[in-house]
Amino acid sequence: MADNHGNTPAAWTGVTVAMAGFVVGGVALMLSPVSMTLFWVGVALGLVSLPVFAIMTKLGMGSH
Template identity: 40%
Template sequence: MSGSSHGHTPAAWTGVIIAFIGFCIAGVFMVAAQPLGFWAGMVVVLLGGAVGGIMRMMGLGQPKQNHPVHQVAGEREPAGAKG
């Protein structure tokens, strides 16, 4: 996927950073045996996904039509086909 900008958008970075912070919070409270703090960290993880999704809907994510995974197979020659 050379040249792909998959994941290099403000929406992706923001969502992942918030989720990572939530994961760290949950990990600290899990070791400290504090269930309420653990679940608070898990809420922050979910918040990261929601923020990333909202930012994508606002146009700060990568549009689907530019992503190589979303190409239709009929648009290119099948693998191994010799013309």
């Protein structure tokens, strides 16, 4: 197991982008007329977090 236990810029950025996606999607579902457009924006943010993490890890900002 790595000494940093996932405390890398790549991990933090990936989790932050995914969290933003969940918040946006959750807010969209709580609006009075449910905003499906905003919901899908949240889903897209969640999916974008995976390549963001992978790219940052390949750039050397992840665990070695």
